[in-house]
Amino acid sequence: MADKELGLNDYISILRRRWPLILTLGILGSVCGYMVSRYLPKRYTSQTLVLVQQPTVPVDYVRPVVSQDITQRMAAMQQQILSRTRLQPIIQQFGLYQKDAARVPEDQLVENLRKAITVSPVLNMAGTGGGLPGFTVSVTLDDPHLAQQICSSITSMFMEKNLQLRQEQAEDTTQFLGKQLEQAKTNLDEQDSKLADFERRYMGSLPDEQQTNFNILVGLTSQLEGTRSALDRAQQDKAYYESVLSQQLTATQANPGGALPDPTMEQRLAALEQSLQVLRSKYTDSYPDVAKIKNDIAVLKETMAHSEKPNTTPPDNSEKAVEPPQVRQLREQIRLLDEAVKRQELQQKQMQDKIDVYEGRLQAVPAIEQEYKELTRDYQTALDFYNDLLRKRTQSVMATDLERRQQGEQFLVLDPANLPERPSYPNKRLFAFGGFAGGLSLGVAIAALFEFRDSSSVRSELDVESSTRLPVLATIPLLTAKASTAKGGFVELRPSAQRRA
Numbered sequence: 001m002a003d004k005e006l007g008l009n010d011y012i013s014i015l016r017r018r019w020p021l022i023l024t025l026g027i028l029g030s031v032c033g034y035m036v037s038r039y040l041p042k043r044y045t046s047q048t049l050v051l052v053q054q055p056t057v058p059v060d061y062v063r064p065v066v067s068q069d070i071t072q073r074m075a076a077m078q079q080q081i082l083s084r085t086r087l088q089p090i091i092q093q094f095g096l097y098q099k100d101a102a103r104v105p106e107d108q109l110v111e112n113l114r115k116a117i118t119v120s121p122v123l124n125m126a127g128t129g130g131g132l133p134g135f136t137v138s139v140t141l142d143d144p145h146l147a148q149q150i151c152s153s154i155t156s157m158f159m160e161k162n163l164q165l166r167q168e169q170a171e172d173t174t175q176f177l178g179k180q181l182e183q184a185k186t187n188l189d190e191q192d193s194k195l196a197d198f199e200r201r202y203m204g205s206l207p208d209e210q211q212t213n214f215n216i217l218v219g220l221t222s223q224l225e226g227t228r229s230a231l232d233r234a235q236q237d238k239a240y241y242e243s244v245l246s247q248q249l250t251a252t253q254a255n256p257g258g259a260l261p262d263p264t265m266e267q268r269l270a271a272l273e274q275s276l277q278v279l280r281s282k283y284t285d286s287y288p289d290v291a292k293i294k295n296d297i298a299v300l301k302e303t304m305a306h307s308e309k310p311n312t313t314p315p316d317n318s319e320k321a322v323e324p325p326q327v328r329q330l331r332e333q334i335r336l337l338d339e340a341v342k343r344q345e346l347q348q349k350q351m352q353d354k355i356d357v358y359e360g361r362l363q364a365v366p367a368i369e370q371e372y373k374e375l376t377r378d379y380q381t382a383l384d385f386y387n388d389l390l391r392k393r394t395q396s397v398m399a400t401d402l403e404r405r406q407q408g409e410q411f412l413v414l415d416p417a418n419l420p421e422r423p424s425y426p427n428k429r430l431f432a433f434g435g436f437a438g439g440l441s442l443g444v445a446i447a448a449l450f451e452f453r454d455s456s457s458v459r460s461e462l463d464v465e466s467s468t469r470l471p472v473l474a475t476i477p478l479l480t481a482k483a484s485t486a487k488g489g490f491v492e493l494r495p496s497a498q499r500r501a
């Protein structure tokens with residue numbers, strides 16, 4: 001075998017020759033494996049199934065605060081529960097490994113218990129997606145009752161730890177959002193105070209009031225034009241009456257005892273009536289200019305009536321006795337016109353001051369608007385941030401209350417820890433199958449060793465050439481005798497195989 005290349009037919013021939021040896025070793029191995037499994041120490045496995053129950057309140061109404069994936073949370077909980085501080089009290093509580101406690105370090109005992117505990121996730125069904133639907137907790141020990149008790153204890157620790165972690169995280173989130181909300185409220189109050197102080201300082205000059213200021217300015221400008229027109233008319237009337245008074249005084253000095261004609265009064269009356277008609281075509285009788293002209297017409301008519309009566313009053317040495325009534329009327333009219341002029345001038349000054357104020361406000365709008373936008377933007381940002389934190393804090397408070405009521409995501413024990421009736425180790429069938437496989441492997445190895453050490457057997461042309469180092473010249477078939485059933489009764493020789501020599 002060492003000097004030639006084997007083919008499939010050669011392996012089949014070897015298997016046909018050596019199958020009793022291989023099968024015998026396989027059967028012996030199976031028996032040995034089964035016998036070994038009977039004497040190995042038995043171990044029992046208790047298992048429980050835990051499902052992840054979704055919150056009772058839909059997520060659309062109350063959003064959970066715990067956003068960590070269930071798989072990551074399970075990994076963290078597994079590390080905490082299977083830690084030395086958690087497993088050591090269990091060993092002491094249930095009296096585990098009492099035989100090994102004196103000669104084995106405590107850390108090794110904890111490690112042995114950790115290896116005996118298995119936490120396996122439950123896989124999702126194909127195409128369902130979503131998170132982890134559940135997990136199984138398995139505990140393997142040599143005592144079935146201890147395995148069941150420890151499995152129940154580990155499961156309870158997972159459930160309590162899950163509730164504790166979710167509640168602590170929800171409460172921590174609520175407290176954090178509460179502190180952030182207080183800071184946001186303080187910042188919002190500061191921005192509100194700045195904005196209110198700014199509005200007080202620039203009241204009337206704010207960008208929102210620009211159109212109002214412009215409309216007021218237009219109205220004041222129109223009123224100023226009307227006041228100027230009224231002032232001009234009052235000044236003209238005053239100058240006219242002063243001229244008439246001067247003429248009357250000259251006539252009085254020339255004719256102290258007679259009536260003083262006033263030929264210009266009729267012209268003045270006609271002019272005033274014409275002006276009254278023009279104003280009435282535009283304004284009502286309550287308009288100041290219309291009322292003033294009506295008053296002037298009444299005074300002028302009264303003056304003309306007095307001037308037509310003969311002067312029977314004896315002359316007096318005093319100035320009032322000498323002056324005729326029309327002169328006194330003119331003086332009174334001039335006084336009234338003088339007061340009207342002063343009043344119009346004061347009104348004009350007040351309107352001009354107001355116009356200057358509103359023009360200053362309109363000119364200051366661009367600079368004020370820039371600062372106002374910055375304050376408004378900062379205030380709006382602080383307000384949005386505060387409202388967002390307030391909404392989140394409200395949701396966190398509801399989620400925390402949900403966790404306290406244990407209505408959030410929690411673990412539900414679907415199958416409690418069972419009491420194993422049969423040992424999970426050793427598996428006799430598995431050991432028997434393993435022994436059989438090992439015996440077959442050993443038989444194949446021994447058969448190969450025998451074939452490798454067999455150098456005397458010649459079974460094929462290659463064996464002849466390999467052993468003699470000579471070429472094969474011819475082959476002779478192997479002839480076997482077979483009785484024929486023909487009537488002649490002769491014997492037929494047929495080649496059944498060929499032998500090469």
